Amino acid sequence: MGKKLPPSTPTAGRRRKGPSLAPLSACKRRRIHEASGWASLPTDVVHLVTSRLLAGDVVDYIVFRAVCSGWRSCTSDARDPTLSKPDLWPRGWVALCDGDGVRPDDAGEIGFFHARTARRLRVRLPELLRHRIVGFTQGLIILLNKRTAAVRVLHPFTRVVVDLPSLVPVFHDAVRNRNSLLDMNAAVCSASATSIAVVAWFPWTHVVIGAEAGRPTWEVLHRGLFLRSILPFQGRLYATVGEGGSRKIMQLYPRSPHPVLAHVPNNFGDPCLCSYFLVESGGRVLLAIRHLTAQHCGVDPFQQNAYKLFALDIDRGELIPVNCLGGRALFLSRDRSLSVSARDLPSVNSNSIYFSLRRDPVVVHSIRTGFSERLAVTCQIHDGKDRIRPSVCPFTIADHLLTYCHPHEWTKGLMFHEYHSIPESFEELTKNIKAKNSELRIPRIAAR
Numbered sequence: 001m002g003k004k005l006p007p008s009t010p011t012a013g014r015r016r017k018g019p020s021l022a023p024l025s026a027c028k029r030r031r032i033h034e035a036s037g038w039a040s041l042p043t044d045v046v047h048l049v050t051s052r053l054l055a056g057d058v059v060d061y062i063v064f065r066a067v068c069s070g071w072r073s074c075t076s077d078a079r080d081p082t083l084s085k086p087d088l089w090p091r092g093w094v095a096l097c098d099g100d101g102v103r104p105d106d107a108g109e110i111g112f113f114h115a116r117t118a119r120r121l122r123v124r125l126p127e128l129l130r131h132r133i134v135g136f137t138q139g140l141i142i143l144l145n146k147r148t149a150a151v152r153v154l155h156p157f158t159r160v161v162v163d164l165p166s167l168v169p170v171f172h173d174a175v176r177n178r179n180s181l182l183d184m185n186a187a188v189c190s191a192s193a194t195s196i197a198v199v200a201w202f203p204w205t206h207v208v209i210g211a212e213a214g215r216p217t218w219e220v221l222h223r224g225l226f227l228r229s230i231l232p233f234q235g236r237l238y239a240t241v242g243e244g245g246s247r248k249i250m251q252l253y254p255r256s257p258h259p260v261l262a263h264v265p266n267n268f269g270d271p272c273l274c275s276y277f278l279v280e281s282g283g284r285v286l287l288a289i290r291h292l293t294a295q296h297c298g299v300d301p302f303q304q305n306a307y308k309l310f311a312l313d314i315d316r317g318e319l320i321p322v323n324c325l326g327g328r329a330l331f332l333s334r335d336r337s338l339s340v341s342a343r344d345l346p347s348v349n350s351n352s353i354y355f356s357l358r359r360d361p362v363v364v365h366s367i368r369t370g371f372s373e374r375l376a377v378t379c380q381i382h383d384g385k386d387r388i389r390p391s392v393c394p395f396t397i398a399d400h401l402l403t404y405c406h407p408h409e410w411t412k413g414l415m416f417h418e419y420h421s422i423p424e425s426f427e428e429l430t431k432n433i434k435a436k437n438s439e440l441r442i443p444r445i446a447a448r
Contacts, residue, residue: 039070050075054087057114059121059157061088079158082213083140084194086235090139090157092116094338094404099395099415101429103436105131105143107413110156112139113400115340127154127161132440133411134200135186136336137232142186142198146440151198151211153188164198164211168443170218180204182437183408185335189253190235199237199253201227210253221255229334231278233285240264240276240287247271249278249287249312262317264289268308277332278312281339285312287319288332288353305372307353307365325351325367331398333405340401347397354402361417362402376417386425391418412436 053061058078065072080088095104096111104110105128112121128143131152135142141154149171151164167181175181180202191197191212199210199221208222230239230252237253238261247264268274268291275290287310310319329348331338332355342350353365362376379392379399395415403409403416410416412433422430 039068041071043074046071046074057092057117057119058088058090059114059119062157079160081160081162082194083153083155083160083162083188083196084190084192086138086190088155088158090155093139093156094401095136095410096120096400097403097410097415098413099391099393099418100413101432102413103411104128104413105133105411110141112156115338115401116344118344121157123156125154125156125159127152127159133407134184135188135198135407137188140188142188144184144440147443149442151186151200153196153198153213162196162213164213165216165218166443167200167209167218168445170209170220171442172445174207174209174220174223175202175205177202177205178440178442181442182440185230185407187230187232187237189232189237191254197253201230203227208252222252225250228276229278229337231280231285231337233280238278238285240278242271242276247274247276261314262312262319265310265319275334277330277334277337279330279332279337279339281325281328281330285314286310286322286330286339287312288330288337290332290355305357305363305365306370307367309367323367325353327351329354331355331401331405333402335407336405338401338405345397348401354398356402356406356416356420361420362398364398379417381418382423382426384421385423391415 050061050064053064062078065075065078078088092114093112094115096113098111108126108128109122109124112123130147131143131145133141134144139156141156143152143154144167149167151167153162153164171181183203184200186198186200189197189199195213197210197212199208201208206224206226207220208225209218210221211218226242228240228242230237236251239250239252241248241250246266248260249262249264250259251261264276264287268289273292277288279286279288289308290305291308293304293306309322311322312319327341327343327350328339329342329350330353331340332353340348342348349364349366351367353367355363355365357363360374360376363372364375365372375398381387381389381391399415399417406416409419
């Protein structure tokens with residue numbers, strides 16, 4: 001008999017050890033000698049520099065203001081208390097998974113990766129404690145309190161928090177399903193020039209709710225919608241919706257008298273055999289449709305998956321065919337999709353789509369050749385029943401980006417390509433996941 005591998009299943013709930021960067025807003029500032037001239041730059045030059053910094057990465061803007069009092073006095077504070085200025089959001093930052101089974105809310109810290117500059121920061125966030133992460137939008141973190149079911153939005157680099165009301169009343173009135181609450185997802189939208197809103201949806205009950213910061217209650221926005229892919233874009237929220245044999249692209253927030261923007265073309269066979277993904281790429285909205293090609297004798301079933309891409313013209317409600325992604329790559333998931341520049345990340349294939357199938361958690365599809373490749377075959381830690389090898393580290397950038405697109409695994413501290421399915425033999429891990437889920441409580445409404 002072969003020698004048994006030592007068990008290496010992550011244990012949820014234990015504290016992560018290791019150094020962590022202090023929050024950027026609390027970093028020490030070094031004075032620059034006035035004689036150097038840098039501290040006395042003309043105001044218009046400082047504004048020109050900061051405008052270019054904000055167009056790229058808000059972290060550079062925070063660091064710039066930390067240099068000297070002169071630069072801080074002529075620039076706006078990055079700590080916007082309303083979080084209503086998108087140029088101060090941590091755009092381009094994705095959250096990394098450590099793959100050790102420690103939930104970020106238990107660790108009180110998150111590692112962040114900038115998809116354009118490849119910069120990495122690990123930030124301590126005590127605000128995560130006693131909360132459950134239910135969404136990310138442009139780097140902003142949406143949290144659900146495990147005891148009160150109150151929602152808050154956190155800026156991870158400035159530590160600004162915007163509180164929203166508790167979900168308790170709307171849960172008992174419209175959701176009424178605790179398992180649906182465990183799979184809750186949410187996004188940040190722009191309610192006005194001075195306020196943000198949070199929109200949340202629940203997969204089991206097909207209910208979409210929303211609340212504006214400063215308002216006392218949540219509002220039911222939609223009922224009975226079968227949502228397939230949801231995308232926050234320019235302060236609004238869009239989704240592909242399936243009804244019968246048709247598919248539509250709708251605006252979920254803000255509510256509109258004409259919410260249907262476009263009808264998805266139905267020329268790929270049975271719509272039930274297709275998957276639909278909305279993703280922001282290069283400043284535009286793309287619709288990716290994965291469908292089955294004609295099944296020919298002798299063709300590997302794995303190679304029967306094909307893609308069609310369309311660009312959505314929101315103003316005209318038109319879908320324009322797209323034949324090439326250029327230097328970009330898409331990471332697609334029903335919960336969250338992502339577009340990155342392959343020129344900035346050499347290990348990522350350009351003009352390609354990364355996605356997952358039931359038995360193949362990491363697949364890359366080339367738009368140019370039309371062929372797909374399995375990337376996780378040699379990294380599988382189990383065969384569906386038992387462990388066959390320990391975790392294969394270090395993880396690739398593609399592993400991290402695809403895990404970020406699958407929040408149900410990411411929030412548990414698990415890499416998606418390893419734990420997209422959890423065998424029954426992983427009893428300790430399953431037990432710990434159930435224990436963590438039990439911490440989320442929904443208070444009862446007192447009888448009047």
